[in-house]
């Protein structure tokens with residue numbers, strides 16, 4: 001078969017799968033179910049929405065229950081415990097499959113880009129039916145067809161790709177907010193990080209394609225979007241008609257009907273004054289910035305290959321706060337990087353105290369095979385790391401607590417996102433600065449922006465009341 005586009009090819013295979021699934025439905029006398037479980041970051045979450053969209057088009061009914069006809073794990077490998085989690089879950093899944101031999105088990109995502117992982121899966125987890133990586137997720141329909149029609153194990157992993165295929169069916173979890181990919185891959189090679197090896201080199205989508213996708217989302221009722229990339233600040237550098245991230249943001253702010261724009265993730269070395277100025281001048285861009293610092297020690301930052309100093313970082317935070325006074329700031333910190341001394345760690349604590357983040361994502365350094373840091377001498381012992389991690393958490397929590405109190409009593413705009421699962425007759429939403437607030441209200445307000453009075457601060461979140 002000759003196809004004009006990749007999308008056309010995938011739609012062809014979706015149709016072919018639909019026929020097979022229809023036959024299976026007739027034999028079983030019921031619909032077939034599919035469960036997609038996502039691990040890791042927002043990009044994986046977005047990929048999973050595509051996988052579910054394709055499966056739904058094929059005729060599967062989506063379920064959260066792993067006792068399904070198809071279970072697909074979209075994996076993460078950024079830290080080693082993400083991998084352990086998958087192996088554990090696979091043990092559980094093998095028991096389910098023993099009772100349902102027709103069940104299809106698939107794995108995809110970042111972990112599949114590691115050769116030693118796939119070797120282990122093929123050797124010790126032989127019940128897996130389908131394996132594919134991050135570069136060919138668009139080929140899912142064709143791979144499913146091979147599995148369904150030929151009834152043998154299917155494995156396709158590519159080392160890289162230059163292709164960007166985005167126009168495929170997708171089933172969004174939320175009707176009113178969505179992630180939008182603006183770029184893929186990463187060229188930074190921080191010495192601890194496996195992402196450049198599993199997600200490949202940086203590739204940006206064309207601005208007109210991004211704008212078109214967002215316009216379409218807005219026409220379907222989306223009011224908030226999150227622009228996604230491993231390093232959004234270097235967006236556009238690889239395009240023929242080069243464009244900056246700030247210029248893209250400006251175009252996106254002009255889209256009628258779109259109310260809120262967020263973006264993730266930024267690298268301090270590429271954060272431009274132009275971006276800070278753009279945030280200052282647009283009401284639509286949320287007052288939130290996630291700027292991973294990783295360490296407060298100049299020696300460690302250098303070993304991490306981060307290309308900035310603690311002084312540079314402090315200056316960026318100063319500029320952001322000066323331009324956008326109410327901005328919510330968050331960061332990522334790694335504890336226990338090879339060679340980290342007590343003094344280095346205290347530098348990190350000190351920088352956190354100076355920057356006073358609203359929230360900090362704290363990680364224990366995890367050795368990733370194939371990265372330069374895995375080969376470094378002086379890996380830190382577990383006990384020291386644990387002790388530092390606990391001290392770090394204490395400082396982080398104290399500051400978050402104080403920060404959340406600062407806005408108490410204010411009336412702010414909140415996008416109401418979901419029913420609160422723990423409190424009856426409550427819904428939960430987010431402020432522009434990304435803090436969560438719970439309010440008493442019925443589900444009819446989900447997806448709308450409400451004026452909320454912040455009545456009580458509870459560590460990381462608020463209890464509030466709708467006043468509009």
Ligand code: 5AD
Pocket residue numbers: 078079192193194292294332333334363364365366367368
């Ligand atoms: N060990 C611990 N944390 C890591 N991160 C990335 N790689 C590692 C690693 N090997 C953290 C960084 C990054 C976040 C997404 O995950 O802090 O910003």
Ligand code: SF4
Pocket residue numbers: 039040041042043044075076077078110195198199
């Ligand atoms: Fe995990 Fe990174 Fe892959 Fe996201 S891109 S799923 S954080 S390894």
